[in-house]
Amino acid sequence: MKIGVIFGGPTPEHDISILTGLQALRELQRSPHDVTGIYWTKSSAFWSVPLEVEAESFLEGVPKGSSELGLRLGEQGGFYSLAGRLGKDRRIEFDVLVLGTHGGPGEDGTLQAALDLASLNYTGPHVAGAALGMDKFAFGALMQASGLPTLPRALLTTSTQSLAFDGPYILKPRFGGSSIGIDVVTDLATARARLATNIHLSRGCVVEPYRRDLTDVQIALRIFPELELSAIEKPIRRSSVAEILNYRDKYVGGEGMVSAPRELPARLGVGQEDAVRHYATLISEIASVRGVARLDFLVNDDELYVNEINTIPGSLSKHLFVEPPLAFSKLLGDLIAEAVERPAHRYSAAGADGLVLRNVGSIASKLA
Structure with missing residues (x-):
């Protein structure tokens, strides 16, 4: 099978995602599969990386020896090796993509939706x-x-004047992973002030009672x-x-x-x-x-x-x-098998038979 391992991405968990991806990449290199490492940069580009790369290879961005990839949607969707202005892009026939993408668009459904629209099998x-x-x-x-x-859990905004539970409070990014951006404060006024100073709370903040016990x-x-x-x-x-x-x-x-x-x-x-x-x-x-x-x-x-x-x-x-004990090879093998046997989603236009379009008449008349 042709397996791609995707890691990185425009997320605060970019670095730990690289570690997870490289662990999976190394393990799969021991298997009979044809494996490709796909690095997702902080600026959302995709690159095929050399199999021997180490974590430090990413300190300055895209490792040396990498090749840029493009992700396309639709009937001919998938990852393409980009040939440049004078060449022809080549579609890479991946059977499964192993996702090591933590946080942000790699774990909130964004990447998953794109892969569904490209008709690609993926894990997770x-x-x-x-x-x-x-x-x-x-x-x-x-x-x-x-x-x-x-x-108890509530949404915190600048207009929140009271909560149904007493402090101290723990503030969490509503759409964040890991422990990045979490803050502990003693009172509601301080909690509201954190909304303006903690960038990780900018898309939403969940507040709970902080229990040290x-x-x-x-x-x-x-x-x-x-x-x-x-x-x-x-x-x-x-x-x-x-x-x-x-x-x-x-x-x-x-x-x-x-x-x-x-x-x-x-x-x-x-x-x-x-x-x-x-x-x-x-x-x-x-x-x-x-x-x-x-x-x-x-x-x-x-x-x-x-x-x-x-x-x-x-x-x-x-x-x-x-x-x-469960060998990492077995864990990865079962994830790959699940991706093939139980695809995440395949969209269908069944039921869109044109009946409504044939009977709608003039659009302009609907605006009158």
Whole structure:
């Protein structure tokens, strides 16, 4: 099979996406597949990169030896190798695209929609699942409506005068991934002021009560060939005085999520492991999960809350499938098989038979 691995993109999580993409690229190079690395730049261009590239090759942008690609939609849609003004562009016949795209348009449904319109098979969430997972407010509302335990959550704007819960507050980008842009404040006035100074809150801000007594626990799940839940992990903060599990805790270790400090499996209170697994199973259906995803919960000795979902998790959560052990090659192989056997979407014009057009008459008469 001809496999492309897409990573990077115009997102604050650009760098960690490169790490996930390179991990998948290296693993697939050991397989019989014909593999291509597709780097998505910060300015939204696509480039085919040499297979031997390392993370530092991207420090100055596009690595040396790369070739520019174009993405086209429609009947002849797909990735094309661009030949320049005097040559003819060549379509690259990818069977599947493995997505290692974290945050922004690579995880909010934008890239997924483009690939659907280009009739390309890809791994990970479909458009609706990606959009839901990236919208913290919508996801939280869906969990609450489904009867799952969540902390109260509200939208914060410059006109917000009161909240239904007391401070301190945690502010989160409504459409952001990871921990980038998260802020903890003591009062509502300070929260509103952050809207003007925190660029990551510019597209929307979700506010929740900040509970220092709650800690993060995470579980991964994969859908194909059947639902499988990973071990439960408790990420460890690098600083005991940190207010939240931050970007540095998760990723700054050289191998993305793989090298982050953690307690695995996590030691939880009585009944909490069963509760996490029960809620994860429900969410797999409620949120229409596809591929592999990671669910984040908040817990203390007595309470457990659903926090958020990551539909393209760092390192594809390969480090969490330890009970029983799951080889990265197997994880990738099943993602690829799912993409082929269960395509995310194929649009259809069935039902558009021209009847309305034949009977509509003059458009001008409809404007009179």
